[in-house]
Amino acid sequence: MTSTKKNVDLQHDIQEPTPGQGLTTDFGVKVSDTDNWLKVADGHHGGPSLLEDQIAREKIHRFDHERIPERVVHARGAGAHGYFKAYGDRASEYTTASVLTDSSRTTPVFMRFSTVQGSKGSADTVRDVRGFAIKFYTEEGNWDLVGNDIPVFFIQDAMKFPDFVHAVKPEPDTDVPQGQSAHNNFWDFVGLQPESAHMVMWVMSDRGIPRSFRMMQGFGVNTYTLLNSKDERHFVKFHFIPELGVHSLVWDEALKICGQDPDFHRKDLNEAIENKAYPKWTLAIQVIPESKEHEFDFDILDATKIWPEELVPLHDIGELVLNRVVDEFFPETEQVAFCTSHVVPGIGFSDDPLLQGRNFSYFDTQVSRLGINWEELPINRPVCPVLNFNRDGKHRTRIVKSDINYWPNRKNIGHPVAAADGGYAEFAQRVEGIKQRARGEKFQEHYNHAQLFFNSLNDHEKTHLRSAISFELSHCDDPIVYKSYIGVLSNIDFEFAKEIAIKVGGDLPDKPGRPNHGQKSKSLSQTYYMPKEPTIVSRRVAILVADGFNAIEMETVRLALHSAKAVCYVIGPRRSRIQPASGQNVGAGVFADHHFEGQRSTLFDAIYIPSGEEHVKALARNGRAIHWIREAFGHCKPIGAVGEGVNFLREIVRLPGVKLFVPSHGDMDEVVTSYGVVTTGEYSGSSAATDILGFGP
Numbered sequence: 001m002t003s004t005k006k007n008v009d010l011q012h013d014i015q016e017p018t019p020g021q022g023l024t025t026d027f028g029v030k031v032s033d034t035d036n037w038l039k040v041a042d043g044h045h046g047g048p049s050l051l052e053d054q055i056a057r058e059k060i061h062r063f064d065h066e067r068i069p070e071r072v073v074h075a076r077g078a079g080a081h082g083y084f085k086a087y088g089d090r091a092s093e094y095t096t097a098s099v100l101t102d103s104s105r106t107t108p109v110f111m112r113f114s115t116v117q118g119s120k121g122s123a124d125t126v127r128d129v130r131g132f133a134i135k136f137y138t139e140e141g142n143w144d145l146v147g148n149d150i151p152v153f154f155i156q157d158a159m160k161f162p163d164f165v166h167a168v169k170p171e172p173d174t175d176v177p178q179g180q181s182a183h184n185n186f187w188d189f190v191g192l193q194p195e196s197a198h199m200v201m202w203v204m205s206d207r208g209i210p211r212s213f214r215m216m217q218g219f220g221v222n223t224y225t226l227l228n229s230k231d232e233r234h235f236v237k238f239h240f241i242p243e244l245g246v247h248s249l250v251w252d253e254a255l256k257i258c259g260q261d262p263d264f265h266r267k268d269l270n271e272a273i274e275n276k277a278y279p280k281w282t283l284a285i286q287v288i289p290e291s292k293e294h295e296f297d298f299d300i301l302d303a304t305k306i307w308p309e310e311l312v313p314l315h316d317i318g319e320l321v322l323n324r325v326v327d328e329f330f331p332e333t334e335q336v337a338f339c340t341s342h343v344v345p346g347i348g349f350s351d352d353p354l355l356q357g358r359n360f361s362y363f364d365t366q367v368s369r370l371g372i373n374w375e376e377l378p379i380n381r382p383v384c385p386v387l388n389f390n391r392d393g394k395h396r397t398r399i400v401k402s403d404i405n406y407w408p409n410r411k412n413i414g415h416p417v418a419a420a421d422g423g424y425a426e427f428a429q430r431v432e433g434i435k436q437r438a439r440g441e442k443f444q445e446h447y448n449h450a451q452l453f454f455n456s457l458n459d460h461e462k463t464h465l466r467s468a469i470s471f472e473l474s475h476c477d478d479p480i481v482y483k484s485y486i487g488v489l490s491n492i493d494f495e496f497a498k499e500i501a502i503k504v505g506g507d508l509p510d511k512p513g514r515p516n517h518g519q520k521s522k523s524l525s526q527t528y529y530m531p532k533e534p535t536i537v538s539r540r541v542a543i544l545v546a547d548g549f550n551a552i553e554m555e556t557v558r559l560a561l562h563s564a565k566a567v568c569y570v571i572g573p574r575r576s577r578i579q580p581a582s583g584q585n586v587g588a589g590v591f592a593d594h595h596f597e598g599q600r601s602t603l604f605d606a607i608y609i610p611s612g613e614e615h616v617k618a619l620a621r622n623g624r625a626i627h628w629i630r631e632a633f634g635h636c637k638p639i640g641a642v643g644e645g646v647n648f649l650r651e652i653v654r655l656p657g658v659k660l661f662v663p664s665h666g667d668m669d670e671v672v673t674s675y676g677v678v679t680t681g682e683y684s685g686s687s688a689a690t691d692i693l694g695f696g697p
């Protein structure tokens with residue numbers, strides 16, 4: 001692990017208790033009893049408790065005040081430490097920000113991923129946008145890039161944010177639903193607010209249910225600016241592209257994982273880092289020189305629009321790696337606080353009206369969550385020197401040894417620094433106009449990019465989109481709501497709108513709202529982001545065994561999976577030793593990590609069934625084991641089997657209309673069983689496997 005300046009900085013605040021170390025009060029006095037309140041012994045019940053007990057009182061006081069307000073949005077999250085490194089000085093043509101141009105630097109980062117709608121205790125795998133917030137602790141101060149896994153947003157102007165959030169959050173009368181946008185108020189709002197059409201398509205697509213935080217793209221979303229040494233300004237969009245590719249769950253999996261393991265994404269992040277499969281993204285930028293600002297048929301400051309890569313290419317400029325899990329959730333992940341307004345020299349804002357409002361909102365919310373001195377908290381404080389005359393306030397911790405707390409002063413302490421010496425300088429932007437409440441002309445167009453996104457999806461992505469919108473609209477019981485949304489959809493794609501209308505019982509639109517322009521952009525389908533080399537690094541493989549399995553063969557396969565850096569778990573009928581096939585050394589048995597009921601196929605990426613006559617007979621008698629395999633097959637996961645395992649697999653996934661496909665071998669029936677097979681529901685001729693098994697789409 002790279003020891004960054006932030007890791008060193010945090011060392012001062014990290015306390016590591018040693019075994020046997022005794023308890024103290026908050027004021028440092030050793031505690032001799034932490035289980036019994038001080039009482040007047042009456043010989044019967046222990047006697048009345050005394051208010052005098054300052055030790056018991058302290059314990060209860062502290063407990064009573066443990067909670068702080070959860071974030072008003074993005075309350076549910078997980079964080080990790082890491083670093084950012086620029087690739088050479090590729091970005092210096094555009095910016096003076098050393099964090100982006102100086103490859104000799106390792107800039108520490110803290111990153112927090114989140115869901116938007118649910119409260120702090122909601123499940124990880126709900127359909128939602130994922131937050132992608134990064135704090136770069138640069139030598140020039142903290143730079144916070146507070147983005148999402150989706151490149152656009154629901155609204156164009158920050159003034160609409162409270163309406164949007166109220167509409168998507170639980171309804172005010174019942175506080176229902178939790179971790180869901182599948183309700184009347186959300187769809188009512190977005191139906192009346194067509195600027196959200198593009199973003200709704202993204203959230204309803206597979207992007208709304210990522211497989212892992214590590215397999216999501218990240219986007220700065222808003223348009224920022226970069227300033228170079230010649231005082232030239234470029235508009236910029238930030239993109240993070242995951243090394244492992246962009247992957248999603250299927251909806252049936254996501255729904256089940258909400259109950260089976262609500263912490264799935266958090267655990268996945270920690271498991272990967274602890275296994276040294278460090279999550280990694282390439283940072284790429286899109287830049288538009290100021291002179292070209294108005295050359296597009298969309299407004300480049302409108303956060304409901306993308307900059308298609310065909311028009312504005314991406315430049316890779318660095319990499320972001322997460323390599324350390326947090327030591328304690330609350331002081332780090334909960335107290336970390338981001339502000340879009342926190343930028344460093346060389347990076348600036350644009351007039352994007354969403355960004356401008358955000359620049360006010362984040363600081364404000366941190367004051368209500370954490371108090372005015374929130375930037376002194378260890379996780380938030382910069383790694384460079386901080387000196388100013390902001391003073392006092394609740395929970396001030398920094399002690400400044402000086403008789404000066406104002407500017408100007410006779411000692412020249414705390415003087416502003418000229419831009420040439422690294423002082424933050426705003427771009428000298430010429431502004432003139434009429435004061436009015438309005439949005440630009442191109443902000444009025446809402447459907448071109450929603451169509452572009454829809455057209456760019458491949459068939460299975462469209463199938464998933466169709467079923468996601470149908471699921472959500474089916475949860476709206478007020479017909480006005482789903483009828484109105486079908487109107488929005490008919491402006492995106494008429495045929496698609498008709499399909500949804502049939503599914504959810506809405507009125508069929510009689511004529512298309514707007515013709516579909518038919519254009520596509522290749523980078524909008526997530527299959528575009530497959531890793532260059534296929535990889536199983538950090539993928540979770542379940543090895544299903546029962547007594548009598550072929551342990552020698554299983555260990556060989558397990559070794560191969562390990563060396564390819566997959567993470568293997570043995571699942572058996574009980575969490576204890578599972579015996580190998582007769583004739584094999586008993587010591588060759590294996591200790592199961594889980595039993596069939598304790599974990600489900602949804603939590604794994606692939607399954608392997610070893611050979612072994614007795615073991616396969618036992619699996620065939622176990623309904624849950626059969627369900628494991630059928631479910632994984634229905635979710636299109638790779639299933640590997642050897643010997644008797646192949647026969648077993650063939651039996652339990654043999655279904656009318658389902659043709660098994662075995663990559664590189666042909667149809668499963670032709671396979672020589674002793675070689676073993678790898679099959680997946682994915683290529684099984686239409687989506688028959690998923691449909692017949694009832695696990696999708």
Ligand code: HDD
Nearest residue numbers: 071073074112131132133147148153158161221361362365
């Ligand atoms: Fe926001 C949190 C992302 C628009 C107001 N937002 C928050 C977080 C993320 C985003 C990732 C969680 C940060 C964390 O992990 O602590 N928000 C976005 C993106 C937006 C966006 C990508 C559109 C481009 N947000 C937005 C607007 C406003 C806010 C328009 C208000 C006008 N957002 C907030 C907030 C939060 C927040 C209320 C809640 C907790 C926090 O800030 O720290 O201030």
